[in-house]
Amino acid sequence: MNEFRFGPIRFVLDYSQPLYEQVLEQFRHSIAKGEIALGEKMPSVRELAQALKINPNTVLRAYQELERDALTETRRGQGTFITRDANRVAEVRRKLAERAAAEFLHKMKSLGLTKEEILRLLQERGEDDHDG
Amino acid sequence: MTMTADAIIFDRLTKYYGRRRALDEFSVAIPEGSVTAILGPNGAGKSTLMRMIAGMTVPDKGTLTVFGRRPGWELNRMIAYLPDRARWYGGHTVAEALEWGERLLPGFNRERARQLANDFRLDPDMEVEGMSKGQEARLMLALCLARDVPLLVLDEPFSGIDLISREQIVLSLIDTFGERKQTVLISTHEIAETESLFDYAVFIRDGQAVLCGEAEELRTKRGSLRDVYRQLFADEGGRRHE
Numbered sequence: 045m046n047e048f049r050f051g052p053i054r055f056v057l058d059y060s061q062p063l064y065e066q067v068l069e070q071f072r073h074s075i076a077k078g079e080i081a082l083g084e085k086m087p088s089v090r091e092l093a094q095a096l097k098i099n100p101n102t103v104l105r106a107y108q109e110l111e112r113d114a115l116t117e118t119r120r121g122q123g124t125f126i127t128r129d130a131n132r133v134a135e136v137r138r139k140l141a142e143r144a145a146a147e148f149l150h151k152m153k154s155l156g157l158t159k160e161e162i163l164r165l166l167q168e169r170g171e172d173d174h175d176g
Numbered sequence: 177m178t179m180t181a182d183a184i185i186f187d188r189l190t191k192y193y194g195r196r197r198a199l200d201e202f203s204v205a206i207p208e209g210s211v212t213a214i215l216g217p218n219g220a221g222k223s224t225l226m227r228m229i230a231g232m233t234v235p236d237k238g239t240l241t242v243f244g245r246r247p248g249w250e251l252n253r254m255i256a257y258l259p260d261r262a263r264w265y266g267g268h269t270v271a272e273a274l275e276w277g278e279r280l281l282p283g284f285n286r287e288r289a290r291q292l293a294n295d296f297r298l299d300p301d302m303e304v305e306g307m308s309k310g311q312e313a314r315l316m317l318a319l320c321l322a323r324d325v326p327l328l329v330l331d332e333p334f335s336g337i338d339l340i341s342r343e344q345i346v347l348s349l350i351d352t353f354g355e356r357k358q359t360v361l362i363s364t365h366e367i368a369e370t371e372s373l374f375d376y377a378v379f380i381r382d383g384q385a386v387l388c389g390e391a392e393e394l395r396t397k398r399g400s401l402r403d404v405y406r407q408l409f410a411d412e413g414g415r416r417h418e
Contacts, residue, residue: 057372059400060400060403061395061396063392063395064392089354090350090351093354094351097350097372098372098373099211099353099372099373099375100350100353100354101211101375
């Protein structure tokens with residue numbers, strides 16, 4: 045399997061899904077979760093492409109998207125670094141949380157649950173987690 | 177992916193070898209700057225297509241344009257072509273073969289060639305005539321990858337090559353793609369090992385293009401390129417597979 049370790053992150057690619065999105069999402073989540081520290085240096089495009097055995101263009105595309113999100117910045121001659129802006133990371137985390145919540149609600153509604161039932165379920169689960 | 181122009185346009189190409197039809201109104205456009213896979217069972221017409229790009233086979237009907245030009249010696253200066261069969265010049269060592277490349281092949285980068293020969297574990301003093309099939313294939317490939325030309329055409333670059341060398345070749349290809357703005361065409365049966373390299377894929381059967389598209393789009397819609405290959409060619413059974 046094509047695997048790459050970057051700090052605590054372990055990349056594993058699934059060839060039946062778009063590769064670009066997997067690279068992008070993996071970084072986005074890891075930065076949002078704080079698995080990659082603020083200001084940390086990213087692997088070079090070549091390094092990541094070689095490790096994952098993917099086309100460098102795929103890595104470059106994902107890196108460009110991270111830069112558009114202002115999650116990373118490229119310093120000339122030095123490479124690409126994770127942002128030092130904690131607010132920016134918090135914003136992205138919130139967006140990811142909103143997306144996860146939307147997906148969850150969509151699933152619950154497709155199962156025919158009402159808003160009250162969903163809330164009750166969340167509350168019960170929350171208590172379970174607290175006990176456990 | 178922003179791929180604007182087409183590098184190669186195959187327009188209704190038909191080719192017969194005797195009574196056997198190798199290509200049947202084959203039409204496909206290959207995006208410029210893409211790394212494109214040509215995939216299909218044996219005898220589907222892949223090598224015929226590649227030979228036509230290099231001007232070594234002429235279609236009976238239809239037209240082929242590469243960067244707006246017709247095949248021929250002028251166009252060949254812009255192409256590094258790895259044929260499906262090796263052809264050698266007696267008495268050369270590996271080092272002499274590289275010197276030959278430097279003298280005769282347009283866009284040949286000597287430093288890159290030496291690096292590739294080293295990466296592919298080819299001893300410079302080894303006689304070309306005594307080489308194994310795998311060594312020969314690696315030397316041919318090094319001569320192609322050392323060329324900074326607009327189009328790279330590789331017909332079965334992994335055929336007859338052991339696992340470790342295949343892995344090294346994949347890494348060298350990744351470096352090549354990262355360093356240059358080349359359009360690359362690769363035919364291969366090693367889909368599982370190589371599919372992550374491709375931006376674009378063309379599936380061929382019986383001399384016709386049965387499916388083509390961007391690799392990421394195919395993944396979204398139908399799964400991995402290997403899955404797509406199975407979906408398309410499962411009915412071929414053992415008939416023509418290796």
